[in-house]
Amino acid sequence: MMSDFARNLSRRISRAASVNLMGTLVLAGALLAGGAYAAPAAAQGTKIGFVNTERILRESGPAKAAQAKIESEFKRRDDDLQRAAAALRAQAEKYDKDAPVLSEGDRVKRQRDLSNSDADLQRRRREFQEDFNRRRNEEFSSIVEKANAAIKRIAEQENYDLILQDAVTVNPRVDITDKVIQALGK
Numbered sequence: 001m002m003s004d005f006a007r008n009l010s011r012r013i014s015r016a017a018s019v020n021l022m023g024t025l026v027l028a029g030a031l032l033a034g035g036a037y038a039a040p041a042a043a044q045g046t047k048i049g050f051v052n053t054e055r056i057l058r059e060s061g062p063a064k065a066a067q068a069k070i071e072s073e074f075k076r077r078d079d080d081l082q083r084a085a086a087a088l089r090a091q092a093e094k095y096d097k098d099a100p101v102l103s104e105g106d107r108v109k110r111q112r113d114l115s116n117s118d119a120d121l122q123r124r125r126r127e128f129q130e131d132f133n134r135r136r137n138e139e140f141s142s143i144v145e146k147a148n149a150a151i152k153r154i155a156e157q158e159n160y161d162l163i164l165q166d167a168v169t170v171n172p173r174v175d176i177t178d179k180v181i182q183a184l185g186k
Helices: 004-043 053-059 061-101 104-157 177-185
Strands: 048-051 162-165
Touching: 048 104, 048 177, 053 061, 053 104, 053 177, 061 104, 061 177, 104 162, 104 177
Parallel strands: 048 162
Antiparallel strands: none
């Protein structure tokens, strides 16, 4: 005789298997239907292009300028954090050296001070990273908008039917990333 736990587990597994089977069947149907539509498009000579967004955000002129701008904005805070980390390391090394001759009360007080300083430094680093990421996202979102506009212009001018971003593998003859980087540089 099955326990309630085993019976419930068996029901959940059966339900999950049927949901997975239904999902697989729906996916297979969608792929078959997609293939039916893709075949006539391929026969008509569909022109496909590919854009490497990561490369645009790394190599384009506006991306390099934005990166330099952000780094200069955050340089002072980064330097302050580096100095604080070096000071904390120096305090920890001094504590390690002095610990054998300190009284129990002094040792506990300095450990607490080191712990508080470390927690404060970690909090400041997190805030710095969050601010840096937020600022970077602001700058790069405008670059992505400009890149998308350039991609649309190129697609219209050169009669592309489809332009993909992010793919597993790409034939270099359909890669138009260089054209987009050039368009952004103008």
